Amino acid sequence: MASRFLQKTASSFRGITARSSCFIRPLSTVNSLKEASPSIEGENVTPESLVPPPSTPLKRPIRQAVASAVEPITPYNITISKLMAAGLHLGHSTSLWEPATLPFIFGTREGISIINLEHTLVYLRRACNVAREVALRGGSILFVGTRPGFQELTIEAARYCDGFHVSSKWIPGTLTNRHQVLGRHAPPDPEDPGRPPKTYKPDLIVLLNPLEHKIAISEAQLNNIPIIAITDTDYDPRLVSYPIPANDDSIRGVELIAKVLSTAARDGLHRRKQLLDQKEKEKKLLRKQHSTKY
Template identity: 70%
Template sequence: MASRAFSRSFGGVSSRHLNKLPSMYTRSITVSRPAFNTDSIQTTTSETTIESLVPPSESLKKTSIRRTTITQPMTPHNLNIAKLLAAGLHLGHSTSLWEPATLPFIFGTREGISIINLEHTLVYLRRACNVAREIAVRGGSILFVGTRPGFQDLTIDAARRCEGYHVSGKWIPGTLTNAHQVLGRHASPDPEDPGRPPKTYKPDLIVLLNPLENKIAIAEAQLNKIPIVAITDTDYDPRLVTYPIPANDDSIRGVELIAQVISSAAKDGAFRRKQLLDQKEKESKFSRNQHQRR
C-alpha cells in the first residue's frame, strides 16, 4: 500500500524526471565506514611452515578425566515411583503365566506382558520397611534369602548392612523345622556344659527375594509362625506370604533396590534400639546416684 501511495503522489513521474524534483523530496544518505589501516596487516604467507602448524607436544598430553558420580544411598525416606520405574520393577510376566490373585496389583497389559502398578509397590514396600524397622528396634533377627543366580552378592550385602543373617546358596530342607540336626553341628558348644546339644535360634523375620524357588522355606516359616516379606511377581500368589511386595523379581537392579531399602530400614531400627538402650542406662545410673545420695 505504501508503494502505491508513493506512485500516486508523483503522478506517474518517470525516473528521468526525479532529478528535477525540488530538494524537499530528496534526502541525502551518507554511509560512514571505519578507517582501514593497511599498515597493520602483515603478510606471513611466506613465513608459514609445516612445523608452525603442528601444536607443541605439551598440549598433546592426555589429561585424565575422572568423573565422580555422587549417589545417595537408597532409603525408605528418598524412595519414590520414579526410582522404582527406573529399576524396572513395573515389568511383570507374560499374560499366559498370570496369577489371578495378583489382579489388584496389575495396572494393565502391554504387548502380552502384565504391567505392575508401582503405586501399590511403593505402599507395600514401605509397609515392609516399617515391619523390618520395628523388629530391629525390639532386638529381633532378620534373615535374607536370595538363592537365584545373581542374587548372592546383594543378599550378603543387605544382611551385612543391618547385621542380619543370609542364605545365598541352596535352602537346606529342615533348616527351621529340624534345626538341631541341620544347624546344630555348625553351632558352637556351650562352654558351661559341653555335653549339652548347642542351642539354635530362629529368625524373627524372613526377607525372601525369590519365593518361587523357595517353597520349602515358606512352608517351614509358616509352620514356625515366622512372618515373611517376599517379592511377588505376577506369576506368584501373594496370599502365600505375610507381607507381599508386588514387583518384578527378575530384575537384579530392582531386587537390589528392594533389599537395600529394607536393610536400611532395619539398620535404622537397630540404631534406634541402641539409642534407647543408652538412654535407659543413663536414666538407671542417674536414679542409682540419686538413691545413693539420699
C-alpha cells in the same frame, strides 16, 4: 587533475598506515605476553618433575563418582520414578498370570503384564515398617536369595543391618529340624560343653525369589515366622505375610528393594541403640543419686 591525484594518494597512504597500525597492535600484545610469561627455556626439565606429587588426589572411576554424587535411596525418599527406572513394573507373560495378582496389575502391553507401581510403593513402605519394628525390638532378620546374580546383594543387605543370609541353597529342615541341621555348626556352651548347642529361629524372613523356596515358606508358616517377599505376576501373594508386587527377575530392582529393606532395619537398630544408651544413662543417674542420698 593533479589535486585529485594528490587526494587519492593521500587517502591510500592513510589506509596503509591504518592497516599497518592494525597489524602492529596484535604483535605488540604478543610481545607483552611473552615478556609477562616466565621463560622456561633456562629451566631444567627432569623426569621427576613430570611426576605428580603423592598428595595429588587420584581420579575415581566414573561409576563410583556418579554413585557418590547421587543421593542414596532410603525408605523416605523412594519414589515411583525410581521404581520404574529399576524395571520393577515389568511382569511376566499373560500366559503365566496368577489370578490372585489382579489388584496389582495396571494392564497388559504386547502380552506382558504391567504392575501398578503405586501398589508396589505402598506395600514396600509397609514392609519397611515391619523390618524397622522387628529390628527395634531386637529381632533377627534372615535374607534369602539364591537365584544367580542375587548372592552378592543378599550378603550385602544382610551385613548392612547386622542380619543373616542364605545365598547358596535352602537346606530342608533348617527351621523345622534346626537342632540336627544347625546344631553341628553352632558353638558349644562354654558352661556345659556336653549340653546340645542352642539354635535360634529368625524373627523375620525376607525372600527375594519366593518361587524357588516353597519349602522355606512352608517351614516359616509352621513356625509362625512372618515373610516379606517379592511377588511377581506369576506368584500367589497370599502365600506370604507381606508381599511386595514387583518384578523379581530384574537384578537392579531386587537390589533396590533389598537395600531399602536393609536400610529400614538399620534405622531400627540405630533407634534401639539410642534407647538402650538412654536407659543406661538413666540407671547410672539413679545409682548416683542413691549413693549421694545415703
